[in-house]
Amino acid sequence: xxxxxxxxxxxxxxxxxxxxxxxxxxxxxxxxxxxxxxxxxxxxxxxxxxxxxxxxxxxxxxxxxxxxxxxxxxxxxxxxxxxxxxxxxxxxxxxxxxxxxxxxxxxxxxxxxxxxxxxxxxxxxxxxxxxxxxxxxxxxxxxxxxxxxxxxxxxxxxxxxxxxxxxxxxxxxxxxxxxxxxxxxxxxxxxxxxxxxxxxxxxxxxxxxxxxxxxxxxxxxxxxxxxxxxxxxxxxxxxxxxxxxxxxxxxxxxxxxxxxxxxxxxxxxxxxxxxxxxxxxxxxxxxxxxxxxxxxxxxxxxxxxxxxxxxxxxxxxxxxxxxxxxxxxxxxxxxxxxxxxxxxxxxxxxxxxxxxxxxxxxxxxxxxxxxxxxxxxxxxxxxxxxxxxxxxxxxxxxxxxxxxxxxx
Numbered sequence: 001x002x003x004x005x006x007x008x009x010x011x012x013x014x015x016x017x018x019x020x021x022x023x024x025x026x027x028x029x030x031x032x033x034x035x036x037x038x039x040x041x042x043x044x045x046x047x048x049x050x051x052x053x054x055x056x057x058x059x060x061x062x063x064x065x066x067x068x069x070x071x072x073x074x075x076x077x078x079x080x081x082x083x084x085x086x087x088x089x090x091x092x093x094x095x096x097x098x099x100x101x102x103x104x105x106x107x108x109x110x111x112x113x114x115x116x117x118x119x120x121x122x123x124x125x126x127x128x129x130x131x132x133x134x135x136x137x138x139x140x141x142x143x144x145x146x147x148x149x150x151x152x153x154x155x156x157x158x159x160x161x162x163x164x165x166x167x168x169x170x171x172x173x174x175x176x177x178x179x180x181x182x183x184x185x186x187x188x189x190x191x192x193x194x195x196x197x198x199x200x201x202x203x204x205x206x207x208x209x210x211x212x213x214x215x216x217x218x219x220x221x222x223x224x225x226x227x228x229x230x231x232x233x234x235x236x237x238x239x240x241x242x243x244x245x246x247x248x249x250x251x252x253x254x255x256x257x258x259x260x261x262x263x264x265x266x267x268x269x270x271x272x273x274x275x276x277x278x279x280x281x282x283x284x285x286x287x288x289x290x291x292x293x294x295x296x297x298x299x300x301x302x303x304x305x306x307x308x309x310x311x312x313x314x315x316x317x318x319x320x321x322x323x324x325x326x327x328x329x330x331x332x333x334x335x336x337x338x339x340x341x342x343x344x345x346x347x348x349x350x351x352x353x354x355x356x357x358x359x360x361x362x363x364x365x366x367x368x369x370x371x372x373x374x375x376x377x378x379x380x381x382x383x384x385x386x387x388x389x390x391x392x393x394x395x396x397x398x399x400x401x402x403x404x405x406x407x408x
Contacts, residue, residue: 004162005405006224008353012402017066021119022149045386071114073191120149156399161217166200171210213239218270226255227322231271233262250305282329350393
């Protein structure tokens with residue numbers, strides 16, 4: 001039922017997260033820790049997100065809201081016990097709070113509990129509900145978080161990624177995002193929509209400590225024809241790529257993996273901040289990406305799950321070969337470095353395709369949008385004055401769960 005067979009085929013179903021209370025809890029004092037660059041206007045961000053969802057639905061895409069999936073999953077058998085085992089533990093909150101927090105998870109209404117899991121919990125909000133002598137609670141101030149908010153849930157691309165007929169519930173790199181994986185496990189293991197479907201768990205659906213083998217979905221591109229491209233940089237490590245690659249080959253989910261080494265800077269935190277696929281034969285690429293960008297191709301050999309690694313002479317010819325096309329169109333907008341840096345920072349290469357040659361991108365990136373239009377790409381302009389301040393574009397905000405292959 002669920003499958004993502006390409007990057008630009010018809011987009012049928014996606015998961016998004018409408019910004020909730022967690023965005024209202026960004027402050028100048030915690031934005032850095034929570035991986036944001038600024039305090040966002042939460043009300044306007046919600047309005048912009050609603051507009052984005054309306055555009056998706058207008059193109060025939062079914063949109064699922066993550067917070068609603070999470071709330072529904074929490075009322076299914078086993079979901080709260082999973083949270084009690086994985087989240088409300090003695091090592092996370094201290095032994096004095098173990099039982100009281102387990103009781104809270106067991107007895108809170110699902111909608112309220114989902115809001116806590118994403119929006120976070122302040123000490124003053126929960127202290128009256130906990131009857132325990134706790135050093136941690138004594139240590140915290142009333143306005144301190146017992147459970148920190150997860151504003152990066154806005155970027156649903158990262159914490160899980162569908163690759164053909166399987167899903168990776170990604171072990172995240174940064175401490176501020178690690179709990180997103182627990183929430184995603186609740187959805188994929190307990191929501192009836194997924195629980196009653198057949199698909200392969202590729203990576204991360206366990207309670208193991210995966211570091212340093214981290215993977216994030218913004219680095220994963222299902223280019224089609226049995227091939228996957230994975231960025232390797234600030235958030236996705238070589239070890240993470242290898243762990244995912246082994247599973248992809250073990251399960252015969254993919255036949256070829258192209259790994260791209262990215263600059264280890266925040267501006268290029270994921271592959272989709274440097275390039276995105278916009279047509280069956282075209283990528284929009286940041287024009288000043290280093291020419292010496294290294295890439296490797298992994299292909300299965302010998303025993304199931306084994307593979308060999310070969311460095312590519314040139315990235316885009318390797319992609320063309322994987323797609324079985326003569327030549328790839330590499331669309332680099334002709335603009336000066338200053339303009340390029342501004343548009344890249346504003347997610348100028350972070351496009352979401354809804355069908356071949358039709359993409360959604362922030363309207364503010366006028367140079368990039370104009371150039372792509374001149375090269376035959378239809379742009380659906382997305383308002384993102386506030387959403388874009390979170391350093392994530394339309395691709396970042398969506399997790400496709402059903403996308404068709406591209407017909408030859």
